[in-house]
Structure formats: structure tokens, C-alpha cells
Amino acid sequence: MSNLLQLRFVTGLATLRSATCCAMSVAVSCLCLSVAWAQESPLGEAIEDFEYWQDLCQLHISAAEDKAAEEEEKEEYAKALMACEQAIALEPEDANIWVLHSSILLNTQKYPESISSANRALLFDPEHSLAITYQCVAYSALKQTETALDHCNQALRINGNWGNENPALAWLYRGVILAQEEEYGRALVAYERTLLLEPEYSFALARKCDAHFALQQASLALESCNAALGVNQDWGEASPAMVWTTIGKTHTQLELYNEAIAAYDQALNLDPMSAITWVAQGQVLAQIEQTEESLVSFVQAVGIKADFADALLGQCMALNRLAIDAEVKDQGKLYEQSLAACEAALAGDSDWGENSPANAWHERSIALTGTGKYDEALASINRAVGLEPRYAEAYNQRSIVYWYLKDYGWALEANQQALAIDATYDHGWFTRGLIFRAQEQYLQALEAYNRGLGLNPWNDWAWTNRSLVLWELGDYEEAIVSAEEALNLNDDSVQAWYNRGAAQSALKDYRGAIESYDEVLDRDEKYAGALTGRGVARFHLGEHEDAMMDLQMALALNPEDELAKETLEALSLEGQGEGDK
Structure with missing residues (x-):
């Protein structure tokens, strides 16, 4: 099959994007030819040989297809x-030469003119299926999808003059157009018909892979993608890099994240300027909580396309996650950077991939919450739920903002809406526990944490908060168990170590409590509560000098620490009693 058409495609589920911006209807019209009709030979004589010019036209088209540089390609098409x-x-009434003329205009993205030239061909040969197919392709590029599909169908129905081609091109673009309309099953039928005619057509195999991916037929998608790579010819505007990207997406669909990352690496080795692939890789890295690495990928994508909404959203999300885990002194800066990225996303190119503006408003609310701008955060999350009323995560974020505002009634209502949308949303249950704990409704809080941990037992933060609730309920042994579950998941959790120490102290296991508080202070030497807790434990063990040192350090960090004051006073009284003796 000759690779006559060099149409412009971009990565996506069979989405044709035209360099031409607007759709327009094209009437049959006389074509104004752009050059003088007479061409002279080097001897000054006009060459009036139709076949000579026809062959020369074909020669320049072939040369254009072989040119890697865009300017050289344009030059060859101009000569053609x-x-x-x-x-x-x-020969103004030769249908085939008008079809050839149409193909050149198609290759140079002059879609209305290409349609007009094809119409001239059809005046002289109404059953010229290749001319009708070129019109199908041009209308598709102009985003006149229904008209395009009608023309491809007409070309196949007439099945007349295909020139040097065959119906494969019409079947292929029928598939492309159907995939644009998300009719992937019908698109697959068209791709199969294409491949019956041209079994080693990488472009068709790549589109078939895309369609299987869209239908979540992962094994079939991988089979088609691998076939496209194996054939490795007639790529059109697909490419091996695009196929590797689809392989990465398919592995992501299968939750084979390491394989997905490897596939994206292959794609980026072939095409390091693909912002879409960088974003896809960043999303997988975020999925497996490699947040810093995901941020690198999103930053790369933004570097390639500064207004890419999906990439900026990924950047915002990654910065929010990093802020949550950062030291307090670093959180503000990270949240400010996140806020800037989210706002840039909302002002960006509206290419959200599988995300939406609601996701950006949601993440913006998280960033604003992190900077203490709760009223703005509430307004932002209200935009998110306004755009997507079934967005459980957004309702949960709304409840968190109300929690910060200490408006627990509204917080609970928003949380209930989140769980009504998705009762399996673990973070919704964890937030519910947080709200009940703030209201000192500890049994309800415990129930909420238990529900959430039943759905997701790998959340150390939830185990940590559950241990606090159990401590409030006086179930100190179970509080220790819960804190240790948290530590099994995250050995660096300062709060979990602290909770463990507090529960041990309540059980009068003062030596164990001191060990837990030591772990806290190894990680955060200025944790005043841990110094107080260790001081109290040492007081009970009779280690008065060390206890006094801890308590004085605690008060230096937090002069309002009543427990430290009371224990110091008790130490002082004991010292006086010993002196009286």
C-alpha cells in the first residue's frame, strides 16, 4: 500500500486533531490554480506532456514523504x-489527476481546497471512491464528523475507482471517526476490515490497540500494540512511541504499575517531547505514591507545554501530597506552589485528559486549606461539587474545611453526602471519625475508624487517630495495638509513637513509655508533649533529676503546658518533703 496520506495525528483514543481550526462547509467550486499553466523546458519550449507532469507530481509526493525536515517536505509538496x-x-477533465491534486492539498492541511479538488474529480467520475475517501478524511480533519462518516460510507458502498489504492483507507477512517464518537466496537470492525486488506499496517494496528484499550480489553489491546510494533511499517501519523504510551496505559488499567512505567520509559526514549506521555507516567507514579518522582514527570510535561491543564493539575496534586507529608516549616511554601499550579491549570488549555476542572477546584481547595484560607477553600470546593455533584472526594474535602472552621454540623452533613455517593470511600469514614472525635463522640468515632480500616487497613494515619480515640475511651491496651499497627506501616510516625507512649504511661508501663517518647524525640527533638510525657514517666519512676530537666525543656517550648507545670510542682513538693526529713 502506498503511503499517500501523511495526515497529522496526536496520541489519544483514535482522536484526529487538525491543524485547521474551524469546521466549514465546502461547496463545489472552480479551483483557482496557483501557478502559471505553462511550464517551459530549459530550452525555453513549453512541455505539453500530461504523463510527464503527472509522473513528476508523483515523484515529488514520494520525495515529500521521505523528507524528515518539515521545511523540505513543504518544498516537495509545493513542487508536486x-x-x-x-x-x-x-487534461482538465482527468478525474485521477484531480484526485492526486486533492491528496496534495490534504497532506498540506488545506482541507477545504482538498474537498473542492475531489469534487472536481467526481464531476468527471462520480464513482471515484478514492476521491470520496479523501473528502471523508478532510471533513474529519475539519471536525465535521457526521459528514465525514457519510463520505467514508459512500466510498465503501460505491466501491468504484480506487486509483492505485484499495478500500483500506476508507475502512481505516471509518474506524477513526467511529472511535471519535466513542463507538469503539464498531470502530474495531472497521479496523479489522482495514487489516484484511493491509495486514501489515501499523497505523491500523495502533488504532485497533487504542479501541481495545478504550473498551478495557487489555489483553487484546496489548496483542494489537505488540503487532503494530512487530510490523513496524506504514505508521501514518501514529508512531512506535504512541503505541508504547498505549501499552503503558493498558498496564495501568491492569494495575501492573512497574510494567506501565517501563512502557512509558520506552515511549519517552523515542519521543521525549510527548507531554501526554510524561503526564501518563506521572499519574502512575502518583498512584504508587512515588510523589516526588511523579512531580518530576509533571514538571517535564509543563516544560513542554506550559498551559497543559492535565499536567498542571498533576503538578498541583503532587505538591499537595508532598505538603501533607512535609515538615511544618516547609508546608506553607509547598501549598503556595500547589495553589499556583492549580490556578494555572484552570486558566490552561482545557485539555484535562481523564480528569476535569472539578478535580482542579478540589485540589485548589486542599492547597487553600493548607494555607489556612478556609473561606476561599470552601468556595473552591463548592465549585467542584457544583461541576460534579457525584464527586465523593469533593464532598469529603468540604467536610474537612468545615472541620477546620469548627462547624461540625455542616462538616458531618458534607461527610454524609460523600458516603451516600460512595459508601466504600475509606477516607470518608476516616474524616467522619475525625469529626466525631472533635465532638467528643468517641464511640461513634471508633465505629467510623473501624469502618474505614475495614476498607483500607494500610492507612497509618487512621490507625494513629483510632489509637487516640481508644485512649479517650480508656481502652489503653487496644490503643497501644492501634498505635503499633500504625508504626508497622510507618515507623517514622511521630504521632503514633507519642500515642503509644501515652497509652503505656496510662497503664503505668513507664519504662515502655519512656522508650516510646525517646522514639518521638529522636524524630522531633522539639516535641513538647513528648518531653512532658517522658518527664511524667521519669517522675513516677523516681528519676527526679531527669524528670525535672524534661519538664523544664517542655515548658521552654510550650509555657502553657499545664501537665508539665503540675508535675514540676509535684517534684518541688517532694523535694521539700525530703528536705524536711
Whole structure:
């Protein structure tokens, strides 16, 4: 099959994007040819040989297809157009030369003119299926999808003059258009018909892979993608890099994240300027909580396309996650950076991939919450739920903002809406526990944490908060168990170590409590509560000098620490009693 058409495609589920911006209807009209009709030979004589000009036109088209540089390609197409128009001047009623003229205009993204030239061909040969197919392709590029599909169907129904081609091109673009309309099953039928005619057509195999991916037929998608890579010819505007990207997405669909990352690496080795692939890789890295690495991928994507909404959203999300885990002194800066990225996303190119503006408003609310701008955060999350009323995570974020505002009634209502949308949303249950704990409704809080941990037992933060609730309920042994579950998941959790120490102290296991508080202070030497807790434990063990040192350090950090004051006073009284003796 000759690779006549060099149409422009971008990565996506069979989405054709045209360099031409707007759709327009094209009437049959006389074509104004752009060059003089007469071409002279080097001897000054006009060459009036139709076949000469026709062959020269074909020669320049072939040369254009072989050029890697865009400027050289344009130059060859310009020469092809000139030669073709010389041929038309000699045989203006030859349908095939008008079809060739249409193909050049199609390759140079002059879609209305291409349609017009094809119409001229059809005046002289109404059953020229290749001319009708070129119109199908041009209308598709102009985003006149229904008209495009009608023309591809007409070309196949007539099945007349295909020139040097065959119906494969019409079947292929029928599939492309159907995939644009998300009719992937019908698109697959069209791709199969294409491949019956051209079994080693990588472009068709790549589109078939895309369609299987869209239908979540992962094994079939991988089979088609691998076939496209194995054949490795006639790529059109697909490419091996695009296929590797689809392989990465398919592995992501299968939750084979390491394989997905490896596939994206292959794609980026072939095409490091693919912002879409960088974003896809960043999303997988975020999925497996490699947040810093995901941020690198999103930053790369933004570097390639500064207004890419989906990439900026990924950047915002990654910065929010990093802020949550950062030291307090670093959180503000990270949240400010996140806020800037989210706002840039909302002002960006509206290419959200599988996300939406609601996700950006949600993440913006998280960033604003992190900077203490709760009223703005509430307004932002209200935008998110306004755009997507079934967005459980957004309702949960709304409840968190109300929790910060200490408006627990509204917080609970928003939380209930989140769980009504998705009762399996673990973070919704964890937030519910947080709200009940703030209201000192500890049994309800415990129930909420238990529900959430039943759905997701790998959340150390939830185990930590559950241990606090159990401590409040006086169930100190179970509080220790819960804190240790948290530590099994995250050995660096300062709060979990602290909770463990507090529960041990309540059980009068003062030596164990001191060990837990030591772990806290190894990680945060200025944790005043841990110094107080250790001081109290040492007081009970009779280690008065060390206890006094801890308590004085605690008060230096937090002069309002009543427990430290009371224990110091008790130490002082004991010292006086010993002195009286």
C-alpha cells in the first residue's frame, strides 16, 4: 500500500486533531490554480506532456514523504502541486489527476481546497471512491464528523475507482471517526476490515490497540500494540512511541504499575517531547505514591507545554501530597506552589485528559486549606461539587474545611453526602471519625475508624487517630495495638509513637513509655508533649533529676503546658518533703 496520506495525528483514543481550526462547509467550486499553466523546458519550449507532469507530481509526493525536515517536505509538496496543476492544465477533465491534486492539498492541511479538488474529480467520475475517501478524511480533519462518516460510507458502498489504492483507507477512517464518537466496537470492525486488506499496517494496528484499550480489553489491546510494533511499517501519523504510551496505559488499567512505567520509559526514549506521555507516567507514579518522582514527570510535561491543564493539575496534586507529608516549616511554601499550579491549570488549555476542572477546584481547595484560607477553600470546593455533584472526594474535602472552621454540623452533613455517593470511600469514614472525635463522640468515632480500616487497613494515619480515640475511651491496651499497627506501616510516625507512649504511661508501663517518647524525640527533638510525657514517666519512676530537666525543656517550648507545670510542682513538693526529713 502506498503511503499517500501523511495526515497529522496526536496520541489519544483514535482522536484526529487538525491543524485547521474551524469546521466549514465546502461547496463545489472552480479551483483557482496557483501557478502559471505553462511550464517551459530549459530550452525555453513549453512541455505539453500530461504523463510527464503527472509522473513528476508523483515523484515529488514520494520525495515529500521521505523528507524528515518539515521545511523540505513543504518544498516537495509545493513542487508536486505545481507539477500537478501543469497536468490539470493539459487534461482538465482527468478525474485521477484531480484526485492526486486533492491528496496534495490534504497532506498540506488545506482541507477545504482538498474537498473542492475531489469534487472536481467526481464531476468527471462520480464513482471515484478514492476521491470520496479523501473528502471523508478532510471533513474529519475539519471536525465535521457526521459528514465525514457519510463520505467514508459512500466510498465503501460505491466501491468504484480506487486509483492505485484499495478500500483500506476508507475502512481505516471509518474506524477513526467511529472511535471519535466513542463507538469503539464498531470502530474495531472497521479496523479489522482495514487489516484484511493491509495486514501489515501499523497505523491500523495502533488504532485497533487504542479501541481495545478504550473498551478495557487489555489483553487484546496489548496483542494489537505488540503487532503494530512487530510490523513496524506504514505508521501514518501514529508512531512506535504512541503505541508504547498505549501499552503503558493498558498496564495501568491492569494495575501492573512497574510494567506501565517501563512502557512509558520506552515511549519517552523515542519521543521525549510527548507531554501526554510524561503526564501518563506521572499519574502512575502518583498512584504508587512515588510523589516526588511523579512531580518530576509533571514538571517535564509543563516544560513542554506550559498551559497543559492535565499536567498542571498533576503538578498541583503532587505538591499537595508532598505538603501533607512535609515538615511544618516547609508546608506553607509547598501549598503556595500547589495553589499556583492549580490556578494555572484552570486558566490552561482545557485539555484535562481523564480528569476535569472539578478535580482542579478540589485540589485548589486542599492547597487553600493548607494555607489556612478556609473561606476561599470552601468556595473552591463548592465549585467542584457544583461541576460534579457525584464527586465523593469533593464532598469529603468540604467536610474537612468545615472541620477546620469548627462547624461540625455542616462538616458531618458534607461527610454524609460523600458516603451516600460512595459508601466504600475509606477516607470518608476516616474524616467522619475525625469529626466525631472533635465532638467528643468517641464511640461513634471508633465505629467510623473501624469502618474505614475495614476498607483500607494500610492507612497509618487512621490507625494513629483510632489509637487516640481508644485512649479517650480508656481502652489503653487496644490503643497501644492501634498505635503499633500504625508504626508497622510507618515507623517514622511521630504521632503514633507519642500515642503509644501515652497509652503505656496510662497503664503505668513507664519504662515502655519512656522508650516510646525517646522514639518521638529522636524524630522531633522539639516535641513538647513528648518531653512532658517522658518527664511524667521519669517522675513516677523516681528519676527526679531527669524528670525535672524534661519538664523544664517542655515548658521552654510550650509555657502553657499545664501537665508539665503540675508535675514540676509535684517534684518541688517532694523535694521539700525530703528536705524536711
